[in-house]
Amino acid sequence: MAAKFDTPELFENIAVIDPPPKYEEGAMAHSRPFVAKPAHNEGIGYPGELVDNWEEKAVTRLGELVDGSRALRTFLDSCVKCGACTDKCHYFLGTKDPKNMPVARQDLLRSIYRRYYTFAGKHFPKLVGARDMDKSVLDEWYSYFHQCSQCRRCSVFCPYGIDTAEISMAAREIMDSVGLGQKYCNEILAKVHVVGNNLGLPEPALADTLEGLEEDVEEDTGVAIRFPLDVKGADVLLITPSADFFAEPHIDGLIGYAKVFHQAGISWTLSSYASEAANFSMFIGSGDNLKKVAMRIRDAAIDLGVKRIIVGECGHAWRVAYSFWNTLAGPFDFLDPKYPAPQHIVEFTYDLIQRGALNLDKEANDHRRITFHDSCNVARASRMGDMPGGQFILPREVIKAAANNFFDMAPETIHENTFCCGGGGGLLTDDLMELRVKGAMPRMQALKQVVDDHDVNTLVAICAICKTQFAKTLPYYNNPMSMITSLHHVVGDAIQLGTKE
Amino acid sequence: MMLSVIYAILFYAATLLLIVGVGRKIAIYARTPAPLKIPTTPAPITKAGVVWRMTKEVTVFQSLFKSNKWTWLFGWVFHVALALVLLRHLRYFQEPVWTVVALIQPFGKYAAFAMLAGLAGLWARRFLVDRVRYITNLSDHLMLALLVAIGISGLGIKFVSHTDIVSLKAFVQGLMYFDLQPLPSDGFLLVHLTLVLILMVVFPISKLLHVPGLFFMPTRNQVDNPREVRHTAGWTAE
Ligand code: HEM
Ligand code: HEM
Numbered sequence: 253m254a255a256k257f258d259t260p261e262l263f264e265n266i267a268v269i270d271p272p273p274k275y276e277e278g279a280m281a282h283s284r285p286f287v288a289k290p291a292h293n294e295g296i297g298y299p300g301e302l303v304d305n306w307e308e309k310a311v312t313r314l315g316e317l318v319d320g321s322r323a324l325r326t327f328l329d330s331c332v333k334c335g336a337c338t339d340k341c342h343y344f345l346g347t348k349d350p351k352n353m354p355v356a357r358q359d360l361l362r363s364i365y366r367r368y369y370t371f372a373g374k375h376f377p378k379l380v381g382a383r384d385m386d387k388s389v390l391d392e393w394y395s396y397f398h399q400c401s402q403c404r405r406c407s408v409f410c411p412y413g414i415d416t417a418e419i420s421m422a423a424r425e426i427m428d429s430v431g432l433g434q435k436y437c438n439e440i441l442a443k444v445h446v447v448g449n450n451l452g453l454p455e456p457a458l459a460d461t462l463e464g465l466e467e468d469v470e471e472d473t474g475v476a477i478r479f480p481l482d483v484k485g486a487d488v489l490l491i492t493p494s495a496d497f498f499a500e501p502h503i504d505g506l507i508g509y510a511k512v513f514h515q516a517g518i519s520w521t522l523s524s525y526a527s528e529a530a531n532f533s534m535f536i537g538s539g540d541n542l543k544k545v546a547m548r549i550r551d552a553a554i555d556l557g558v559k560r561i562i563v564g565e566c567g568h569a570w571r572v573a574y575s576f577w578n579t580l581a582g583p584f585d586f587l588d589p590k591y592p593a594p595q596h597i598v599e600f601t602y603d604l605i606q607r608g609a610l611n612l613d614k615e616a617n618d619h620r621r622i623t624f625h626d627s628c629n630v631a632r633a634s635r636m637g638d639m640p641g642g643q644f645i646l647p648r649e650v651i652k653a654a655a656n657n658f659f660d661m662a663p664e665t666i667h668e669n670t671f672c673c674g675g676g677g678g679l680l681t682d683d684l685m686e687l688r689v690k691g692a693m694p695r696m697q698a699l700k701q702v703v704d705d706h707d708v709n710t711l712v713a714i715c716a717i718c719k720t721q722f723a724k725t726l727p728y729y730n731n732p733m734s735m736i737t738s739l740h741h742v743v744g745d746a747i748q749l750g751t752k753e
Numbered sequence: 754m755m756l757s758v759i760y761a762i763l764f765y766a767a768t769l770l771l772i773v774g775v776g777r778k779i780a781i782y783a784r785t786p787a788p789l790k791i792p793t794t795p796a797p798i799t800k801a802g803v804v805w806r807m808t809k810e811v812t813v814f815q816s817l818f819k820s821n822k823w824t825w826l827f828g829w830v831f832h833v834a835l836a837l838v839l840l841r842h843l844r845y846f847q848e849p850v851w852t853v854v855a856l857i858q859p860f861g862k863y864a865a866f867a868m869l870a871g872l873a874g875l876w877a878r879r880f881l882v883d884r885v886r887y888i889t890n891l892s893d894h895l896m897l898a899l900l901v902a903i904g905i906s907g908l909g910i911k912f913v914s915h916t917d918i919v920s921l922k923a924f925v926q927g928l929m930y931f932d933l934q935p936l937p938s939d940g941f942l943l944v945h946l947t948l949v950l951i952l953m954v955v956f957p958i959s960k961l962l963h964v965p966g967l968f969f970m971p972t973r974n975q976v977d978n979p980r981e982v983r984h985t986a987g988w989t990a991e
């Protein structure tokens with residue numbers, strides 16, 4: 253297991269540590285996630301182990317990716333090394349490793365691009381920092397491209413919008429294509445293809461779980477709230493991260509969705525075939541897998557004959573659903589055109605609240621003093637509602653409709669400036685615990701400020717990864733694990749069951 | 754006259770390299786597909802909104818302003834001054850000279866100093882800020898050195914040893930209309946022109962590609978409407 257490490261220190265009365273830290277060369281050079289087993293790689297269409305002449309193949313694959321992606325090509329060509337992004341990454345701020353500065357992370361790949369694909373790099377490698385593809389480069393890639401949560405914060409602050417997330421995705425795709433995969437992502441993806449969800453939870457087990465949940469909720473509330481599975485002809489297909497079926501605090505969110513559907517009187521169903529909103533293919537930059545997983549949802553929706561698709565609380569899943577589904581698995585012309593396809597559960601609940609379809613008792617949440625964590629992929633890679641920035645407004649409005657005590661964290665740490673939880677982008681694995689704890693530091697610093705100033709005791713998130721990550725890392729920063737909860741837990745607690753239906 | 758012939762040939766060659774090089778890059782950028790919708794959000798939901806977003810990025814460096822006030826200040830001053838200087842230079846290429854170009858002539862002098870000040874600030878950051886020092890390659894220093902040297906030699910012509918502007922203009926016009934005229938052979942001018950030749954040649958093979966590149970960045974130029982309009986390109990169109 254990982255060696256001991258020190259949790260970064262937090263300070264009083266500030267939201268962001270300024271000036272940024274002096275860098276410490278090599279501070280995280282030892283961080284490496286477990287390597288995927290051959291079966292994991294093969295399960296998602298990659299060679300099992302590092303192939304022969306992988307150097308050449310990696311360079312070739314890089315060329316193909318650059319040819320196929322305008323983003324990658326312009327990003328690799330255009331960086332002027334202005335340094336504006338250097339203090340924007342939570343992993344740099346938390347680890348002080350200079351290779352975690354976004355531009356330095358890009359340069360790990362740009363140095364290879366320049367060497368093999370640019371005039372300057374071919375003829376004057378030293379001048380432009382170009383280098384040959386070799387084992388030390390591959391090792392560095394494996395380490396540092398697994399220290400990027402693809403949160404896009406750097407892209408907000410770069411004068412050209414250069415998005416290091418795209419570079420990390422490309423680098424991981426190249427590594428996969430030569431047989432060097434990361435265990436966590438690849439093992440999970442292989443499960444989705446076979447079973448339909450990240451947990452590898454087959455239909456009978458899922459049915460059991462949902463039944464158990466119905467019993468628990470009825471016991472708790474005295475109301476029979478359904479958690480339907482594979483119901484043909486339901487109005488809504490709910491696609492939610494499978495963590496919602498099991499994990500704390502995710503499951504309280506699922507209960508919240510069910511209460512909302514119940515009170516609104518809208519029929520809904522889960523699908524055992526497409527029982528996963530997450531699509532880790534994005535993290536590893538794999539187009540084929542991205543499409544394959546997205547197609548499961550289309551197929552399930554057609555099969556069940558639903559009118560709408562609603563996506564549960566999950567950050568990267570919402571990015572994939574909102575930004576990519578139409579491209580990959582569209583057009584969704586078989587759904588009811590009155591509703592956006594897909595819709596976020598927060599958009600759904602927000603609309604119901606606007607229409608007065610939910611009876612919410614804010615006082616039921618008076619024990620909570622709430623702040624909201626904008627998840628990166630929702631904040632910087634998608635939208636909610638019909639105006640830019642709706643993704644910031646809607647969740648806050650829903651919280652405020654369900655609770656009295658809401659306090660935002662400092663402006664430079666929310667909305668599009670939000671700091672990643674530290675566990676996104678396929679890094680939510682115990683073999684990266686040190687990285688996760690250190691990467692959470694900037695968010696924890698901003699949180700500390702509202703805890704100190706407003707006695708905040710509840711951190712609400714709308715992302716399965718954020719929730720798991722915070723449940724793990726909050727205690728390192730002397731906060732209770734239970735501080736993190738689902739947005740729809742707060743909603744669910746406020747719903748006055750039996751008053752509308 | 755020998756000198757004039759050499760410079761004429763060099764200018765033709767450099768212009769060709771510049772135009773073909775940058776043109777080729779633009780063609781490649783335009784041809785390379787953007788398979789997925791990846792605007793950095795919140796992003797405009799209309800085309801007009803995107804034009805406005807890009808206009809702010811290009812004219813006031815909006816994102817950079819949010820990022821880092823010092824870099825913004827130096828960078829913005831440098832670019833605005835550069836734009837003024839280049840506009841002012843149009844007078845060598847035009848007959849008659851546009852009114853705007855004539856009007857800004859008096860500001861040109863100050864623009865050169867502002868440009869050098871901006872460059873000096875940007876260069877200082879490469880030594881003084883540890884993070885920026887870390888990411889700097891030799892080529893980044895050389896690019897700044899080149900621009901500083903162009904600026905200083907230009908000021909040299911203006912303030913130290915004047916050149917015969919009328920015959921310089923005749924030489925430039927001669928290049929444009931394939932009617933070779935003699936080039937004044939003053940030291941500062943020749944240095945200035947040589948450095949400009951180098952700049953033209955390195956433009957398409959250096960980070961100066963940020964100029965065309967910037968307009969092609971999907972993170973900034975895409976409309977945020979993936980649910981409303983089905984986007985496909987490249988592998989997603991297959
Ligand atoms: C559409 C026109 C242009 C735009 C919007 C633009 C934008 C930018 C921005 C935002 C930066 C980063 C901030 C900075 O360091 O200043 C930058 C850097 C730079 N630009 Fe431009 N630029 C343009 C044209 C040019 C031209 C024509 C040149 C040179 C002939 C140039 C040379 C440079 C250089 C050398 C840097 C790096 C400065 C450094 O080393 O820190 N730019 N540009
Ligand atoms: C064919 C191209 C060029 C020619 C023929 C040329 C010629 C000249 C001349 C004759 C002067 C002196 C002006 C005077 O005494 O009033 C000058 C000044 C100057 N040049 Fe250029 N130049 C060229 C390109 C450039 C470029 C590309 C830059 C910048 C990147 C530049 C930057 C300057 C500066 C900063 C000055 C001093 C301020 C000014 O008079 O505007 N020049 N140039």
Ligand code: SF4
Nearest residue numbers: 341400401403404406
């Ligand atoms: S995408 Fe996020 S994690 Fe990756 S380099 Fe940029 S700021 Fe850091």
Ligand code: SF4
Nearest residue numbers: 331333334335337410
């Ligand atoms: S902000 Fe953008 S252009 Fe500046 S160094 Fe970072 S990636 Fe390069």
